[in-house]
Amino acid sequence: MMDWSDRHYRYFMRGITRRTLLYTEMISTAAIVHGDRAWLLDFDPEERPLALQVGGSDPDEIGRAVAAAEPWEYDEVNLNVGCPSDRVQERGLGACLMASPDLVAHIVERMKRNTDKPVTVKHRIGIDHLDRYEDMYRFVKTVREAGPDRFTVHARIAWLEGLSPKENRTVPPLRYEDVYRLKREMPDLDIEINGGIRTLDDADMHRRHVDKVMIGRAAYETPWVMSTADMRIAAEACPSENRLSAAERMIPYIERFHAAGTPSRKIIRHMLGLFAGMPGARQWRQGLSGKLPENAAPLLAEVLRRMPRASCEAPPA
Ligand SMILES: Cc1cc2nc3c(=O)[nH]c(=O)nc-3n(C[C@H](O)[C@H](O)[C@H](O)COP(=O)(O)O)c2cc1C
Structure with a gap:
């Protein structure tokens, strides 16, 4: 798109x-x-x-x-x-x-x-x-x-x-x-x-x-609406256990692209809907919007740490 x-x-x-x-x-x-x-x-x-x-x-x-x-x-x-x-x-x-x-x-x-x-x-x-x-x-x-x-x-x-x-x-x-x-x-x-x-x-x-x-x-x-796609298509589990692991997977990716000169906001902007409909969704969006540091991997880890555990750990559904 x-x-x-x-x-x-x-x-x-x-x-x-x-x-x-x-x-x-x-x-x-x-x-x-x-x-x-x-x-x-x-x-x-x-x-x-x-x-x-x-x-x-x-x-x-x-x-x-x-x-x-x-x-x-x-x-x-x-x-x-x-x-x-x-x-x-x-x-x-x-x-x-x-x-x-x-x-x-x-x-x-x-x-x-x-x-x-x-x-x-x-x-x-x-x-x-x-x-x-x-x-x-x-x-x-x-x-x-x-x-x-x-x-x-x-x-x-x-x-x-x-x-x-x-x-x-x-x-x-x-x-x-x-x-x-x-x-x-x-x-x-x-x-x-x-x-x-x-x-x-x-x-x-x-x-x-x-x-x-x-x-x-x-x-x-x-x-996250796509989290049961692999189960429905091929009887395979979602590659991430929950939203927390899907977000954590992006930390080394963000670091890698930062080292190559890509500002983190270009990556993180795609993750803002991850918690849509869950408690903490607004906190997530706000924590990762606005002016972000060039390397926002530590910020992402920090925002994740403060998210409600139940939202982080809810399984694919
Ligand atoms: C911002 C935006 C950009 C889009 N760009 C493309 C595109 O590059 N190629 C394409 O085939 N469709 C594009 N579309 C259309 C979508 O692929 C899709 O056909 C349309 O949004 C209807 O499907 P949906 O209701 O599931 O979104 C774009 C849609 C949006 C919202």
């Missing part, structure tokens, strides 16, 4: 779940082709399995970007056909590509030619004038000809004219039934549903209708 998640967030999440697939935020293919690749693409092996999400609209450029990213060994490459922002729209990428299914099929084909990793597409159920189920069906029917390995469907229309990106994640109603119907009518496709799913109980309910579930904001704002 652009401006929210990054490699530090993903490392933190790997203390809570190992079996889920994580994604990078959308990275423009122009940036990969022309920019500082190490800065854009480096990640810690612990973040895997990890999908690289790219945003672009020029098949040649996307093909080059996918080839350039190959040495990084991402586990999957995903194409963004869902972002509604004006900036992205002006460049002809993101959700507006839903109006050009032939182009998206061509892009997917170029991506597949340049990687042997799975190539997947994340899209909306529709945009402005293409807002009926039949429009999405036609989009998927065309794009599937290029053989993408999965479709991730954000179950909301994106209104490209008149709504901000934030409103486009709340105002258009969720239409889960359209995604279920897509799976029923194209049962051989791998379909992942996304949008407004806040708990793993809800995710399990959706998994009765589709193959997979993607969780965005809830996984960021309330990361």
Whole structure:
């Protein structure tokens, strides 16, 4: 999620779940082709399995970007056909590509030619004038000809004219039934549903209708909701016994990045929701917000020490 998640967030999440697939935020293919690749693409092996999400609209450029990213060994490459922002729209990428299914099929084909990793597409159920189920069906029917390995469907229309990106994640109603119907009518496709799913109980309910579930904001704002994911997916225990151990795991990581010049606030900002809904949640947030020292590992240890034991030691739930 652009401006929210990054490699530090993903490392933190790997203390809570190992079996889920994580994604990078959308990275423009122009940036990969022309920019500082190490800065854009480096990640810690612990973040895997990890999908690289790219945003672009020029098949040649996307093909080059996918080839350039190959040495990084991402586990999957995903194409963004869902972002509604004006900036992205002006460049002809993101959700507006839903109006050009032939182009998206061509892009997917170029991506597949340049990687042997799975190539997947994340899209909306529709945009402005293409807002009926039949429009999405036609989009998927065309794009599937290029053989993408999965479709991730954000179950909301994106209104490209008149709504901000934030409103486009709340105002258009969720239409889960359209995604279920897509799976029923194209049962051989791998379909992942996304949008407004806040708990793993809800995710399990959706998994009765589709193959997979993607969780965005809830996984960021309330990361501990993912603590039973590995149990549900693979009958494996959460990698951290409790919130305390998930937080303590970050102390050496923060030290390591501080030594390499990364201020701790860039890491700690992702941990603020760890105690959401628990006694001490506000104390946790306040203790780790505001102006933090460049190396905030000792502060993190101190804030943890003062948190209510019951909140620190509550098991995954
Ligand atoms: C701040 C923010 C940034 C986002 N950036 C991306 C992005 O880079 N790529 C993407 O596919 N979706 C992005 N999204 C959309 C989410 O992935 C997701 O589709 C959307 O929030 C609906 O799912 P949710 O209700 O589980 O959050 C972003 C969402 C937010 C809140």
